[in-house]
Amino acid sequence: MNAPQSASVAPRVKAAWLVRLRRLLAVPVAAALVLGAPGLAYATFTARTTAALNVGTYTVPAPASIGGTLVCTTDQGKKGAAISFTGFAAVSRATGYTATLTSPTGPQAVTEIAPEDTTHEVKVLSKGNGKGTYTFTFSARVGPWTGPDLQQSVTC
Structure with a gap:
């Protein structure tokens, strides 16, 4: 080996x-x-970054006009008021509208209206004898914000 x-x-x-x-x-x-x-x-x-942010304001205006009739009415023996409208001046950026009819004795009829719904009838009947001033208010909403009221009244 x-x-x-x-x-x-x-x-x-x-x-x-x-x-x-x-x-x-x-x-x-x-x-x-x-x-x-x-x-x-x-x-x-400690490095920082920034982004541009533009902020603006918008004031919700009241509707300029409404086409309709606010009248005293009697329905099944009860007196009150009714409004029928066939159109209203649209508010820029509005997401909806609120129509309210208030009787002199307190009851209210509140109706939520979509922006595209231009014809509506709102009626409220009084608890009392139907005499007094009935007030109709119409306001625009933009998201959660509500603008001032367009107001009309009728005395029965």
């Missing part, structure tokens, strides 16, 4: 100047990491 002869491997010996150079470079690199890393983290967490 023939066994190969082992060759001895010489251990690597670093040059003294290379060891000294590594030591000299290690100190400034460590100092730069210790001093520079918090600054980088601070810069990252």
Whole structure:
């Protein structure tokens, strides 16, 4: 049996100047990491962004006019008032309208009207003898906001 002869491997010996150079470079690199890393983290967490935002205002106006008749009426022996309208001046951006007819003794008839619904009848009958002033109000809504009333009255 023939066994190969082992060759001895010489251990690597670093040059003294290379060891000294590594030591000299290690100190400034460590100092730069210790001093520079918090600054980088601070810069990252304090970065700010802004966006433009335009804000405006809109005042909901009262409807300019309404076409209809507000009259005193009697319905099954009870006296009151009724209004029938066939159109109204649309309010810009309106999402709906509210028509309210109030009797002199307190009862009200409230009707919610869609923007495209231009014909309607609202009637309220009084608890008393039907005499007095009946008030009709009509207002526009834009989302949750309501504008001022267009108001008409009839005395019965």
